Amino acid sequence: MARQIRIALRNCGVIDPERIEDYISRDGYMALATVLTELSPEAVIEILKKSGLRGRGGGGFPAGLKWEITRKVQADQKYVVCNADEGDPGAFMDRSILEGDPHAVLEAMTINGYCTGASKGLIYIRAEYPLAVERLKTAMKQSREMGLLGNNILQTGFNFDIDIRYGAGAFVCGEETALIHSMEGLRGEPTVKPPFPSVEGYLKKPTNVNNVETFANVPVIINKGWEWFASIGTEKSKGTKVFALAGKINNVGLVEVPMGTTLREVIYEIGGGIQGGKEFKAAQTGGPSGGCLTKKHLDTPIDYDNLIAAGSMMGSGGLIVMDEDDCMVAIAKFYLGFTVEESCGKCSPCRIGNKRLFELLEKITQGNGTMEDIDKLRNLSTVIKDTSLCGLGQSSPNPVLSTIENFIGEYHEHVKDKKCRSKVCKSMMQYLVVPEKCIGCTLCARNCPVNAISGERKQVHLIDQEKCIKCGACMEKCKFNAIIIN
Amino acid sequence: MAKIKLSEKKIQELKDVCKAFNNEKGELINVLHKAQSLFGYLPAELQEIIAKELNVSVAHVYGVVTFYSFFTMQPKGIHPVSICLGTACYVRGAEKVLEEFKRQLKIQVGETTPDGKFSLSCLRCVGACGLAPVVLVGEKVYGRVAPDGVADIIAEYNT
Amino acid sequence: MKTIKLIIDGKTAEVPENTTLLKAAKTVGIDIPTLCYFELKDMNIENRPGGCRVCVVEVKGRRNLAPACNTMVAEGMEVYTHNIRVLNARRTVLELILSDHPAECLTCAKSGSCELQSMAQQLGVREIPYQGEQSKYRKDTSPAIIRDVDKCIMCRRCEMMCNDVQTVGALNAVNRGFMAVVAPAFEMNLEKSPCTYCGQCVSVCPTGALTEVDHSRNVINALADPAKTVVVQTAPAVRAALGEEFGLAPGTLVTGKMVAALRRLGFDYVFDTDFAADLTIMEEGTELLDRLTRYLKGDKDVKLPILTSCCPGWVNFFEHNFPEMREIPSTAKSPQQMFGPIAKEYFAKKLGINRKNMIVVSIMPCLAKKYECQRDEFKVDGDPDVNFSLSTRELAHLIKASNIDFSSLPEDDFDNPLGESTGASVIFGTTGGVIEAACRTAYELYTGKKLEKVDFKELRGLENVRHATIDFDGLPINIGIAHGLGNARKLLEDIRDGKSQFHAIEIMACPGGCIGGGGQPYHHGDSEVIKLRASALYREDAGKPIRKSHENPFILELYKDFLGKPCGEKSHHLLHTHYFDKSAGVFVEE
Helix, strand or coil: CCCCCCCCCCCCCCCCCCCHHHHHHCCCCHHHHHHHHHCCHHHHHHHHHHHCCECCCCCCCEHHHHHHHHHHCCCCCCEEEEEECCCCCCCCHHHHHHHHCHHHHHHHHHHHHHHHCCCEEEEEECCCCHHHHHHHHHHHHHHHHCCCCEEEECCCCEEEEEEEEECCCCHHHHCHHHHHHHHCCCCCCCCCCCCCCCCCCHHHCCEEEEEHHHHHHHHHHHHHCHHHHHCCECCCCECEEEEEEEECECCCEEEEEECCCEHHHHHHHHCCCEHHHCCEEEEEECHHHCCEEEHHHCCCECCHHHHHHCCCCCCCCEEEEEECCCCHHHHHHHHHHHHHHHCCCCCHHHHHHHHHHHHHHHHHHCCCCCHHHHHHHHHHHHHHHHHCCCHHHHHCCHHHHHHHHHHHHHHHHHHHHCCCCCCCCHHHCCEEECCCCCCCCCHHHHHCCCCCEECCCCCCCEECCCCCCCCCHHHHHCCCCCEEEC | CCCCCCCHHHHHHHHHHHHHCCCCHHHHHHHHHHHHHHHCCCCHHHHHHHHHHHCCCHHHHHHHHCCCCCCCCCCCCCEEEEEECCHHHHHCCHHHHHHHHHHHHCCCCCCECCCCCEEEEEECCCCCHHHCCCEEECCEEECCCCHHHHHHHHHHCCC | CCEEEEEECCEEEEEECCCEHHHHHHHCCCCCCCCCCEEECCCCEEECCCCCCCCEEEECCCCCCEEHHHCECCCCCEEECCCHHHHHHHHHHHHHHHHCCCCCHHHCCCCCCCHHHHHHHHCCCCCCCCCCCCCCCCCEECCCEEECHHHCCCCCHHHHHHHHHCCCCCCEEECCHHHCEEECHHHCCHHHCCCCCCCHHHHHCCCCCEEECCCHHHHHHHHHCCCCEEEEEECHHHCCCHHHHHCCCCCCCCHHHHHHHHHHHCCCEEEEHHHHHHHHHHHHHHHHHHHHHHHHCCCCCCCCCEECCCCHHHHHHHHHHCHHHCCCECCECCHHHHHHHHHHHHHHHHHCCCHHHEEEEEEECCCHHHHHCCCHHHEECCEECCCEEEEHHHHHHHHHHCCCCHHHCCCCCCCCCCCCCCHHHHHHHCCCHHHHHHHHHHHHHHHCCCCCCCCCHHHCCCCCEEEEEEEECCEEEEEEEEECHHHHHHHHHHHHCCCCCCCEEEEECCCCCHHHCCCCCCCCCCHHHHHHHHHHHHHHHHHCCCCCHHHCHHHHHHHHHHHCCCCCHHHHHHHECCCCCCCCCCCCCC
16 A cells, blocks of 8 residues: 655645744754764765765755755855756646745755855746745745844854745756856856856855755655655655646545555556546656556556656656547647747757657648658657757657557557547547437537537538538537537 | 836835845746736736846846746736646646636737636646646636536636 | 877878867868858857757767757767768758758849758758748848848857847847747848948858848949930959959959949949049048147147048947947948948039039948938938949949950959049058058158158057057057957957057958958958958059058049048038947837
């Protein structure tokens, strides 16, 4: 039986996020006190490295190593940045943590400042999250008042303060270098790495960037020890992961499970199975950067490396469940549509390549695709991944590659048979009147926006396929189920 | 582009905003956020003033404004309608809901109704996937919206 | 500096640390193709956004291909620049770029000099497998520059030039994703932006997205009109670069062939802008001495330093950015605009023709000259002093279109009287040249002594900002020189803040001066070309019998005959101008 273990979400829904006392009563700021009074920065970094904590924002880079790199760079000023630009459609764990447990993030950032030698922290947060911003501001005020943030924290002489920076609606700003440029008041375009932000980041100073969920894990690791944390999870992925369960599943919402939990456990035991008793078809992890997992992956333990091996990725932890009514070609097109909109436009493979991928998918979903187009999709996807400047372009073709890999049959059906089995791709559908059921009430004809339906009262009606725009209005209005999709 | 004359008072307000950020060019995005909340949108005139105050080129300000989808140069309707097109909402039929809004309001995404009442936009995940598909009117969130519920939502604001 | 050893395509390269793979590969004879990358060596100009992805290579151990222009060498690195993975990726990336590029090569102004076109040739692209929507934008024609950004490939070179080098800020990347493009604010016309028409964006654009407004048809029509007397003037920098368009080595002087070609094109008189440059020195030098003398006498109102005003891009720049200081530059018109009224008010009268029946054409290394000659203050009753300004490139096209075999042309001489010039005027075409020419004259006029050493080597070179102190017989004169508007801005800010110690400053908008102008043959990032053009001009100067402007006999005759004295009433009227405040925004006027 799958169990949820709540580490990052330990306080969400448990404490009043606007009361620092609540946080403190649940060991809040204990880790900070331990770190500042008993541990050297190196010791803290060592704990983190041993814990095996990896970045929860997508890439899975070892957090302790990142802290260490930032620490080792000599500079007069360093920065700690919390990446709260959660833009993955279908993922909302960062928002929940910031709204439900803002102090956890503040505490971890302060610990990071101590370890890396930074005196300034910045939280880069989506402007679309006003409540989270309010909660953060309240929390910052409270912690300053209690001497847990600002100058001379806990009378140890350590100074660290935090500021908020707002995103403005650009998915690419989840990428570290783009995020940093955005904080500098520029277009959020990524730059070539190296140099990595840990060496040269905000205002050209060493900058440690971690995401919300990563930070939320840190105080617990300090309090309970790395051994405890490392005992949870799989060999190379320690601890837990928060997933945002959504889509065609009975229990939607956030779940936090140990790394290594299987998809089956998440969907059927925690998620309560597929809505309406329908059949599971696929689960998309990693959002527009990820791929889909299918029935054959149901018993694969979910961790960073297994997901990559399956052609997907952890991403920030969105988990969208799809059933038999979802067309996988259309899903790939949906994600590409998102990428085309969110590409910054700086590098050509991402700017033009994703557009071409989208157009090829559109062609296929409209019933005009050829087998050659599928080959083009494959080649283009490979090149876009291989040549794009940043993580967005390097992963944007994943939905295409993974749906081709797992659902090539559906692509073939679209191309060869001009058929969409899930009845999603409108161009391939025909709305037909079933003569036996039509009583000639004329309701469909009156509701057709393009006057494609003809027929006398009390006569069987006929849909002109040339004129039909496949809006489905007739089928919705028909009271006799006399209109079907072919 | 229509020429909009800003009142002296408004211009002063804007300059104060810039000043509050020390006329620092690195604060451009913060300034734009404030300016948009003050004016509702970011007309060219406003961008020119901001450029001057922060000592950057107008082209640079415009480059930033057009990069981020949150910033708009079009005034929004009194009741801005936003349809979430995040994945969760998409698989639960958000596209049909959007089509219905377009049909009933007779506008496309990014447009405002001639009476200035409604504007229509799409947004990515608002983090309310449990309520998918989600529609926002102003700050109010409508969950599990179906196409036949669109008329009722519009009617709420049409009195 | 540490040396790094790495292996590129099996060859061992040893290069200093912080070298890019692109440059490291060059040391072992491997030329990795690039598109967005751009560098003008020794001039601090570099563009490497890593955006086009054409230069990607495989670095062993890395998951993705790496851009050679933007990846630094590391010890023991193994790099492959043409294995199947790289070749396929590079070709696909280029095919993608081409799929969003209009296939208008046959009629494109850039055809033949287009880097995208030659890249497609180099990689042997014969079809474009990925077809789809192409980005469409409004075409924008300003007085000097045409923006046809459907052809923009987002290399960002123009943006870098306009912002980082020139600090003009007219162009910026706008929009996002597929619609991203480089444009002025609000995607308005360039004419409404603070553009100075320096043309540096044009000179670095790899495609036909940015080109000059072509006036050669107007010139052809004028030449065909029997009622018109068509006079041409050629700027100094043209003769040092025109040959490149005909396959001659950079730095070849083609003065004589150019004159012959112009005569064959049908110009009635082939004159030299250099003559007007000598005139400029007389006027500007006199103005300098006047201000200096008054200053030395304790006149507190006198504005120093004096700034040169012969560069129209620079004039546009300070009108837009430093209008409050527009009293500081010399009021002397540029040589192009001095030549105009002398031709139309003096020479036309000598010929006994109405100025409206005289067409003055200028051949310039410059695009801002196109705008300059259209300025209202340079017209008499609507008739411009200079009718059309052609770039060096346009002249080359004109010669080719007129079936003239340039390289076999004999060497001809300019017509007189407006064709005679001195060595001083020739070096106007390179950074430091104007001020050197001014020093030669001002020294003799101020001290009354003969200048023994005509060459002021301390004023030459390509450093961005230079300064030197010239001894005027006991009086030290502090000279500043800047080329590139970003460098000019620094000097101007110093003046504004009262920190400037200079008496006179020469400013040229373009890096290298006119030889690197926006209307010159494309140098494709080879700064050697610019240096060779400069040395050609110094060579021509050294070979001239007369090397000081005030010794030009035709200039002396002109003053005697017509103008009176330098900065006198007539020359003030014909040869001096005033400047405007152009700092107002388009939407907000304050």
